[in-house]
Amino acid sequence: xxxxxxxxxxxxxxxxxxxxxMASGGERLREWMAxxxxxxxRVTAEAGAPLADHANATVVGGKRLRxxxxxxxxxxxGGPPQTSAGAxxxxxxxxxxxxxxxxxxxHDDIVDDALLRRGRPSVAALAGxxxxxxxxxxxxxxxxxxxxxxxxxxxxxxxxxxSSALAEGELLQREDAYAAHVAVERYMRRxxxxxxxxxxxxxxxxxxxxxxxxAALADALGVFARRIGLAFQMLDDVLDVSGPVERTGKPRGTxxxxxxxxxxxxxxxxxxxxxxxxxxxxLRGEDGPQTVQELCERITATGALDEARERALxxxxxxxxxxxxxxxxxxxxxxxxxxDAVVERDR
Amino acid sequence: xxxxxxxxxxxxxxxxxxxxxMASGGERLREWMAxxxxxxxRVTAEAGAPLADHANATVVGGKRLRxxxxxxxxxxxGGPPQTSAGAxxxxxxxxxxxxxxxxxxxHDDIVDDALLRRGRPSVAALAGxxxxxxxxxxxxxxxxxxxxxxxxxxxxxxxxxxSSALAEGELLQREDAYAAHVAVERYMRRxxxxxxxxxxxxxxxxxxxxxxxxAALADALGVFARRIGLAFQMLDDVLDVSGPVERTGKPRGTxxxxxxxxxxxxxxxxxxxxxxxxxxxxLRGEDGPQTVQELCERITATGALDEARERALxxxxxxxxxxxxxxxxxxxxxxxxxxDAVVERDR
Numbered sequence: 001x002x003x004x005x006x007x008x009x010x011x012x013x014x015x016x017x018x019x020x021x022m023a024s025g026g027e028r029l030r031e032w033m034a035x036x037x038x039x040x041x042r043v044t045a046e047a048g049a050p051l052a053d054h055a056n057a058t059v060v061g062g063k064r065l066r067x068x069x070x071x072x073x074x075x076x077x078g079g080p081p082q083t084s085a086g087a088x089x090x091x092x093x094x095x096x097x098x099x100x101x102x103x104x105x106x107h108d109d110i111v112d113d114a115l116l117r118r119g120r121p122s123v124a125a126l127a128g129x130x131x132x133x134x135x136x137x138x139x140x141x142x143x144x145x146x147x148x149x150x151x152x153x154x155x156x157x158x159x160x161x162x163s164s165a166l167a168e169g170e171l172l173q174r175e176d177a178y179a180a181h182v183a184v185e186r187y188m189r190r191x192x193x194x195x196x197x198x199x200x201x202x203x204x205x206x207x208x209x210x211x212x213x214x215a216a217l218a219d220a221l222g223v224f225a226r227r228i229g230l231a232f233q234m235l236d237d238v239l240d241v242s243g244p245v246e247r248t249g250k251p252r253g254t255x256x257x258x259x260x261x262x263x264x265x266x267x268x269x270x271x272x273x274x275x276x277x278x279x280x281x282x283l284r285g286e287d288g289p290q291t292v293q294e295l296c297e298r299i300t301a302t303g304a305l306d307e308a309r310e311r312a313l314x315x316x317x318x319x320x321x322x323x324x325x326x327x328x329x330x331x332x333x334x335x336x337x338x339x340d341a342v343v344e345r346d347r
Numbered sequence: 348x349x350x351x352x353x354x355x356x357x358x359x360x361x362x363x364x365x366x367x368x369m370a371s372g373g374e375r376l377r378e379w380m381a382x383x384x385x386x387x388x389r390v391t392a393e394a395g396a397p398l399a400d401h402a403n404a405t406v407v408g409g410k411r412l413r414x415x416x417x418x419x420x421x422x423x424x425g426g427p428p429q430t431s432a433g434a435x436x437x438x439x440x441x442x443x444x445x446x447x448x449x450x451x452x453x454h455d456d457i458v459d460d461a462l463l464r465r466g467r468p469s470v471a472a473l474a475g476x477x478x479x480x481x482x483x484x485x486x487x488x489x490x491x492x493x494x495x496x497x498x499x500x501x502x503x504x505x506x507x508x509x510s511s512a513l514a515e516g517e518l519l520q521r522e523d524a525y526a527a528h529v530a531v532e533r534y535m536r537r538x539x540x541x542x543x544x545x546x547x548x549x550x551x552x553x554x555x556x557x558x559x560x561x562a563a564l565a566d567a568l569g570v571f572a573r574r575i576g577l578a579f580q581m582l583d584d585v586l587d588v589s590g591p592v593e594r595t596g597k598p599r600g601t602x603x604x605x606x607x608x609x610x611x612x613x614x615x616x617x618x619x620x621x622x623x624x625x626x627x628x629x630l631r632g633e634d635g636p637q638t639v640q641e642l643c644e645r646i647t648a649t650g651a652l653d654e655a656r657e658r659a660l661x662x663x664x665x666x667x668x669x670x671x672x673x674x675x676x677x678x679x680x681x682x683x684x685x686x687d688a689v690v691e692r693d694r
Contacts, residue, residue, distance in 0.1 A: 104484075107480045107481075110476065110477075130457075130517075131518060133457055133480065133517075134454075134517040134518045137450075137451075137510070137517070140488075140510075141487075141507055142507075142511055145507035145508060145510075145511055148504045149504075152500075153495050153503075156500075156503055157496075159491075160489075160491040160495055161492060163488035164485055164489055166484070167481045167482075167485035168481075168485060170477075171478060171482070174475075174478055
């Protein structure tokens, strides 16, 4: 049983650059994020007695990176219509994405037996896995209920596709547990499903609530966000091996200890033949936490972390390079800053 | 750990009357149900390798009572438009409801540690709770993805409301675990959430896909179905105490053993003062399975089973009585047969 959750989608390290974005976005961006926060609390509070507490405990303390993507995509695409209904549609989309993300976290904690989530006791640890299963199911349901109010089937499709992808990614990860020979392509596919798909949905939803909404624009911003999400996950996996614990808030090698094989290990195996012989399932034993520290050192020594980082940066660069072709005149400048923030967190 | 799942929504006893309905419905009804079955298998098969197997194992073997309600509600309301698109919308609605039901079953099995589900090993028992959590999440997501294709936000709202209710009901049930003093009103509320809400959604969805679709008709058929669902759950809870195991496929008192207090126990406590002193949490001990048999005898001796059954039959009668005011000329006759079938299973 682990003390701190370190699942693939945990935003475990600070995303420092978000403050810079909030500063650049000014009063208007702060207002959107405050409204999103308020609405998120209201949705969980409305759930009624036992649930409201668990649901609320779950959504509190997140970085709101995905809602931020929803809002920035909408603003890049001209912002929502200047009516109270238009504003509500944007806020609902932002809330729906965060609810799906939160649902995934609650369910991941059941799977991982994580005791802490977002710095607080996880629902699974606090109230048992029964309650955690139901709380996650409720958060999923409320996400779709909220988004249904937007009366836009394209938005609902974007969210349900992402939500299916999240579950498929989780299943792939479990299937690959302790499988040292996982190919890079398979790893990348898992990142797409577990992380990139919801980033994509966030930007799609934002674009679809905007006055300049078009399917083509939603597609293009979706591709941008998917790349950012992919890089986000790749860098998260580098941080799992590089640490240090003060930065990530969890011991090094937490994912490997769970049997989750990520890019640094895959690349290190190509460079250090002795790693091919390493018996991953042995990490399940009592000495696992000690052995995994040595494994992290060994991976680092191969230079695999630098290569993994470079690959992630290349993906971010590709995403940023496409922005001016999607939206001219720097209209997507703040989305560019999100790309920077994703990179920053690794520095 | 229980050998056979006996959760509230398990359809644990045969619903014998369904054959009579299929016979009355003729070729047309058989065709709809066959198309639903085929589409259901396709949706789970499309999910890709590891998942398809788990998802498929989950949906196989169900009675399809909820899809039947979707189809019968649609047929009562004039049937779907006679186009291939119209037919597809009805099939998708039926599939979406069954997917949500299946998702709940997979997640209930995690909670209840049930080893069998629909006569086969449960996903939780077969592949572990991690896989079961993700499989349930995927089935939920696919349900909304399927229904989104119907391009009707009213349908999506009906399903997301039901799906929220299911999760709330599960949470209430867990909160009430081993609480002997649960009030009848609280018990009824739980039945509404855990069972009646999805029955209601089934009839709403059916009505909304029909040529004579109207919000008023969907509301009225929804109320009918909610009552049927409520009675279905009440009778299921009677069967849990009355048995016999040959009929229900599970040992008597399975729910009580899990700490789930249902109507027979609540009513028996009002009749037999010694039952008030009964220490429910003691059922957790080694002697639980033996003690619960004695408890079932004791409940039966109070006459509480008859009273619970009568209350359920009154709910069904109320539902049936309303049908001619909802749809004239016997257009809802087959829905009336479903009401009969729900009662039949208790005979």
